[in-house]
Amino acid sequence: MSSTAVILLIIAALSLYLTYGIQDGWRRRYRQRQQKQRQQLELYRLRRQGDILKLWLRHPHGQLLPKAKPGQHLQLFSQDQQGQPLSRAYSLVSDCQQQRYYMLAIKIEAGGKLTPLLAERLSQGQMLTCSYPKGHFGPAVSLQNLLARLSQQPLKATPLVLVAGGIGITPLLPMINSALRQRRPVTLVYQARRRIDLLQHRKLRRFAAKTQLQYLPVLSQPDGNWPGRHGRITAAEVAQPGGKQAEYLICASAEMVLTLEQGLADLGCHKVRHELFSAAHSTQSFAITLGTAQANSLGHSSVLDALLASGVKVPYDCRGGSCGACALRIVSGDCSNVLQSEFSVGADEVLTCCVQATSALQLAFPYGAADAAADEDEQYPSPSATLPVIDYRQA
Ligand code: FES
Structure with missing residues (x-):
């Protein structure tokens, strides 16, 4: 092989490496940005239809809300009785053409963690901490x-x-x-x-x-x-x-x-x-390991749910496969998809909110410990932390 061919091969390999590195950096920054964006909205109307709770949200000062696309969701953030953070994604029902209000329709699940709390605690005029609209489920552009x-x-x-x-x-x-x-x-x-x-x-x-x-x-x-x-x-x-x-x-x-x-x-x-x-709850019992932390798949709807239920601190956000925050690396074992993910991850990574374990599973963080710790801090604010209102006209 001539020296020119060798140089070209080295340049090609370097380009590939740099491209992957840049993409990885973008992906990580995207995850972090997704986790940071919050807005505080006023619950100005609340209705109940059977076991469905309807919420109308608007900006407290009447400003226009960030534009949403059909099929996107908002994530609501709250805390349980012990002050532990809880969050769930709920689809936007309102017409995305207008930006004056968002409407959500939430099914109150008797055994759920957040919805019974919402049904009990919510009242008109209250401020709610929400994400910006996100998600990629919608008609294809053709x-x-x-x-x-x-x-x-x-x-x-x-x-x-x-x-x-x-x-x-x-x-x-x-x-x-x-x-x-x-x-x-x-x-x-x-x-x-x-x-x-x-x-x-x-x-x-x-x-x-x-x-x-x-x-x-x-x-x-x-x-x-x-x-x-x-x-x-x-x-x-x-x-x-x-x-x-x-x-x-x-x-x-x-x-x-x-x-x-x-x-x-x-x-x-x-x-x-x-x-x-x-997603259906797992009827199989498999050990899930992340570092020294242990969880079990039995009775949980995803690997993420199993980890959180065992008190394992892992980053997450949408719990619906659209933000990429919950990605972990598979060291050994297998899992299968239970939710369709809109976010692509590395070949050896999985979105833990979208998969169930199908064998004993050993997981690791996909990137350095510092990043993981930063993500954890982001996800677990102290119960007294107050979230600023973001002026999204300038965002
Ligand atoms: S928490 Fe958003 S993709 Fe899993």
Whole structure:
């Protein structure tokens, strides 16, 4: 090999190394920025519908809120009775076109950690600490849809089929508004237990009567007066309006997502993405080790949940696969995905909020101890720490 070829090889290797290093730095900075951004919003309206809590939030001084995209969520931060930090991500229900308020719809889970506390403690006029809107679950950007919109030929756009199970409707509602505004054909198949569990049912029926929205609500436990479809939705029903060309977005429980995705794949529908609103709890017992700390997978919905339940201090933020804060390196063992992640990590890393252990698992922090400690400090502010209001017009 000539000396020129050797020099070129060295330059190529150096470029690769530098590119990876720069990307890694960006990723780390992105994680840290995601964890730092907080805003304090006023809860100006609070309503309850069955076991769903509806929250309307606005800026305390009436300023415009940061713009959100359809499908994004806000993370709420609170503390449990012992002063330990608690946080959960909740999808934005409000139309993302406006920036005057955010609306969240939260299902009160009897065995949950944060939602019963919220139901008990929240009152109108209260200030809540929230993240900025984040997340990447939403319709794909496509040239075909853009051209159809520009040429005002909506029928040429890819049909959008949204499938909701229960509270999984929340990220899909802003997508309906956005698709209707773009005159894109959109279908909503909405599975719930009872009529009272159907969020915005009347509004959706109105939209369906006036626009190109096709709306199919399905109840599994209807009362005698329910005139619509009852039972469980099937993949054939979901595929019927859009066919193989449609884009499918599903937000439901793990069980419903798995069944529908399998059925849609069998019917030749492959443009399917999902977001889970809850992962099933593990029925298997595997030891999870991080340094000297120990946890067990049994009864937990993710590796992150298992670690936190055992008091192991690990960084996390969205708990939904969109921020990358919970990434850890796998030293040995296996795990499987229970949540679809929108954030890519290194080949030997996992987002612990998105995986379940499928064998004994040994984990390590993906980068230096100093960074990990910095992340921990970020995630675990002292209970008395007050978070400043951020003026996001300048952010
Ligand atoms: S906590 Fe955000 S990706 Fe896991």
